[in-house]
Amino acid sequence: MGNYNPKFEHKLEQYSLLEKAYQNGYLSDRDFSLLLQNFLISPGGYVMDTGSNENANSAVVLRLFDRIKEHPLLWKWFFMVA
Helix, strand or coil, rough: CCCCHHHHHHHHHHHHHHHHHHCCCCCHHHHHHHHHHHHHHHCCCCCCCCCCCCHHHHHHHHHHHHHHHHHHHHHHHHHCCC
16 A cells, blocks of 8 residues: 555546446436535545535535635636536
8 A cells, every 4th residue: 555645546536437427427416426525625635524425515515615605706607517
């Protein structure tokens, strides 16, 4: 494990989930949640100490909302998809 790189593992999971979405045309709720967490949480970062995937979703969306409140125009211009 001397060559362990959390950034590589993080990207690998993202690409795997994106490939699944591309091939299947859909993602399960859990896969969608994991993909967004991978996009929004830096490698090696965390949003809470313990809890379930649902707790992580809640923590991520609350932190994201705080960022959106700080920069609403950037969010609108670059991140809204519909």
